[in-house]
Amino acid sequence: MSVVAKKHRIALTGNEAVAQAMRQIHPDVVAAYPITPQTEIVQIFSSFVSDGLVHTEYVPVESEHSAMSATVGAAAAGARSMTATSANGLALMWEILYIASGSRLPIVMPVVNRALSGPINIHCDHSDTMGARDSGWIHLYSENAQEAYDNMIQAVRIAEHPDVKLPVMVCMDGFIISHGMENVELLDDKVVSDFVGSYKIDHPLLDIDNPITFGPLDLQDFYFEHKRAQAEAMVRAKNVILQIGEEYAKLTGTKYELFETYRLDDAEVAIVVIGSTAGTAKVQIDKLRSQGIKAGMLKVRVFRPFPYEEIKQALSHVSAIAVLDRADSFSSIGGPLFSETRAAMYDAEKRPLITNYVYGLGGRDINLAMIEKVYQDLLEIKDTGKLKQYVNYLGVRE
Amino acid sequence: MALNLKELASRPERFSAGHRACAGCGFPLVIKMVLGSIKEPIVAACATGCMEVTSTIFPYTAWEIPFIHNAFENSAATMSGVEAAYQSLKRQGKIDKDIRFVAFGGDGGTYDIGFQSLSGAMERGHNMVYVCYDNGAYMNTGVQRSSATPRGSHTTTTPAGKVGKGKQQYRKDLALIMAAHGIPYVAQASVGDLVDLARKAEKAFNVDGPAFLNVLTPCRLGWNVPADSVRDIAKEATDACFWPLFEVENGKWKVNYKPKNKIAMDDWMKQQGRFKHLFAPGNEDIRREIQEEVDRQWEALLKRAEEA
Known part of the structure; x- marks a missing residue:
């Protein structure tokens, strides 16, 4: 396979690799809250903001519930929006996870897998994301830092694909991947930026000339049809994931499938x-x-x-x-x-x-x-x- | 020129007729005054509650401006995300319009379950106005007590009974707490004085940074009052000094209205079914204590205004 993109091989932890992917994706808004073992991602990303490497508006919210709430607001407004979390933080977002997917918002969220309390424990297992398996999010899991990086970049395209329009969790094992140093091959910034393209949603809130009511009360006469459409989007996501994987393979030589x-x-x-x-x-x-x-x-x-x-x-x-x-x-x-x-x-x-x-x-x-x-x-x-x-x-x- | 009703009435409707709020409900007035107070485009958010469920029943909406409802406790956090998106897109040159932001919530969604979300958004300094329409209980779920419910009030979770005398605690002074956040503008207003409300909303939209308005909005069902009395009851709350009209601009307190003839709390409460049990024999002490607390709070407010 001919590989077009130049790659840069450097030693990174999983958290560093994900933060680099976020820098290259260049989201308009990141709203996040610290939690071990995810904290490093938002710390590193904050330094990118502070150094002027990204134009992202960083919202240092007061909880993960507000992190997901603000991310929903920002995505609905018309901004490419991200957050990141682990374990109890994901649990605190629970209610809004369903609102993000039910509202068909293409949010991308790295989740650094950690055991859910109780008893409290900060180390890896999948109880956090597995508990959210029916929240209507696409779940991509990663074996190592390279996969976490590659999944992040593909996740943007998957989430925003017109056949899908669903949020994506990019999961990686806490500490084992998040804090383990590995050789990771990064793409050029421009290659990532061209691959992810620009963010567009059909009816952004900030289009004030075409006002839309977002998140209305949906009763017995329409709720079911909206849920049916959401279920169909998840069915369609499979082919989209494969298509994006093929496209990514043309850039990198590494093919991602289901x-x-x-x-x-x-x-x-x-x-x-x-x-x-x-x-x-x-x-x-x-x-x-x-x-x-x-x-x-x-x-x-x-x-x-x-x-x-x-x-x-x-x-x-x-x-x-x-x-x-x-x-x-x-x-x-x-x-x-x-x-x-x-x-x-x-x-x-x-x-x-x-x-x-x-x-x-x-x-x-x-x-x-x-x-x-x-x-x-x-x-x-x-x-x-x-x-x-x-x-x-x-x-x-x- | 200061805003007046004639000017307000001449502006385009941003909240249309046809919503399903109860006859005599106060909050449609709050929305109209707040949205009509400025000419610039506004994006609104709203917490789950009466306002949201009566105005956005799919596929209909009463909102003529962009509107977002997310959940119950996150109106402020949601709007902080919308505002952050605006800041980002404006900085990138993708938006050039001057857009303003307002988040609404009832007292349950503001004093209680949304309190953290509100505090966080105000502390972070988002350029947004938060408007609490305070009707003193969880009215949408059928009149349960909140931390805004006044002492003595009957609610379905503090029912007046053989032993129970209604809510035992005084209401939380939310405007004071918001003023303690050091934000540029905090005000207390009421549907009893619509021009005062619209002027405060106009000021709130025009400060640089966050602003908070707490608006007394009686609920005719929860307060058990006639549908045509809501504005009068709100006005009398101010004349009784239970709900003073004041504003805090950059830390400076100002009382906007001092009643010439202060109404006794007994006279205000006895018009409302929610306080009916307090007028049974043996409850005089509770009514006296309520009056004493209202007097104490009023004096404390005057003192804050003088000290500033």
Whole structure:
């Protein structure tokens, strides 16, 4: 593939990479509030504002609730608008998340994944964004700082696409990605600026010659139609995400799809995973492959819309699957990724056996030995044809 | 020339007829006076509440200007985002018009659930006016007490009963709290004096920075008064010194109206069904204490105005 854009390889943390993406996207308004481990993003971005590197109006709000409220106001007004958060901050935004998506506002928000209280904990798991999975936002997850950077830039185009007009969360693992230093390839400022283009919405509030009432009372006679249209936008988002991914690949050489597969084509046992754990799993898969074990992986990038048909096709040849959830849904039947994956596989001609591992809550480490244990269990399931249990907890003292 | 009713009446309507507020409701007057007080274009926000649910039932709207409703507690934060967008786009040369911003909220959405959002927006210095239409309770959900509800008032969550005597606490002095934010302009107004309200709104729009107006807006249902009495009841609230008209310009306090014949709180309260139980035998002490508190607050206000 011919790659047109020049890239600059520098060492950055995930937070730094996301802040650089925000600088290059150059939003008109950022309204944000500090929370660990996201704080650095808004600190770094504030320094860009202070140094005159961006024309952004930075609104240092008094809470995340106001951060999302002001972002909704700014986006409706006709400004490209962003905020950023983690965990409890996302929870405090909850009410307005639904108003942002229901109002079809193309807001982009990096979320640095952190465990939700209580008990209070500042480290990584996915309980924050998984809890917001039905809020009508598109959810893009990142394996590393590079993906977080690339997802941010693509997210702007996805959110603002006329077929979509929905807000996007760009999720990355707290501390593991946000504070881990990696080599990241940045694009030229102008390349990003040309890629994202200018922000346009159909009826900005600030168009005073064409006044619009935004956020009216919507009763039994219209609410349902508006929600139906919103559901359809989420269906359409899938193709848009793929189109934008292709366009981005022409610039960078890296193709982003709905999910990434790793040594999955001929795999007999596979795991389904989200986020930084995929990097660890790839190392373990290589080890297992060198021992002749046909291990593979599917890493979900797009959780909303959930690519059920594509996942079904990608996994239908596998005998035994383990879904790794870095969040419990307390449903008594495992985590959210398990529920979705298992539902997607229901229509497979030959249904694989599927089990669930909840792991890594509150930043608990996941290592190669744990992932090896999961594959050993999968091999036993494959050989015996039997699941011992649906839900397992990995790396916890019982 | 100072604003007068003739001039106000000659300006184009920015809030149309056909909204579904109750007959005799005060807040349509508040909206008309505030939006009519200046000729420049205005963008308005509103908290969830009576004002929003009666004026924006999709696909209809009474707002002839750009309007945004987000949620209950975030009218100020929402407008701060709109204003930030304006500042950004103006700086980039994408907008060249002089646009003004106003956020409305009832007392529930302002004194209580939206208090933090309001305080934050005022402290950050957004160039916007916040207008609280204070009707003294959560009227949209059916008359529940708020921190603006006056002492003794019957509400559905402080009902007068065999033991209960209505709300036990005095109302929060929100204008004083907003003045403590050190913003350029704070005023208390009332639907009882529409010209005073419009002049204050005009001043509020023309200061550089945030401004706050607290407007007494009686609710005929919640106060249990006749539909045609709302403006009179509001006017008498001022004559009783329960709701003084004042303004604080750059920290300088000024009382706009001193009643020549101060009305007793008993005379004001006895016209309202919400205070009916206080006139049963045995409640004289509560009424006396309410009068004493109103007197104390009035003296404190006069003192602030003299000291300035």
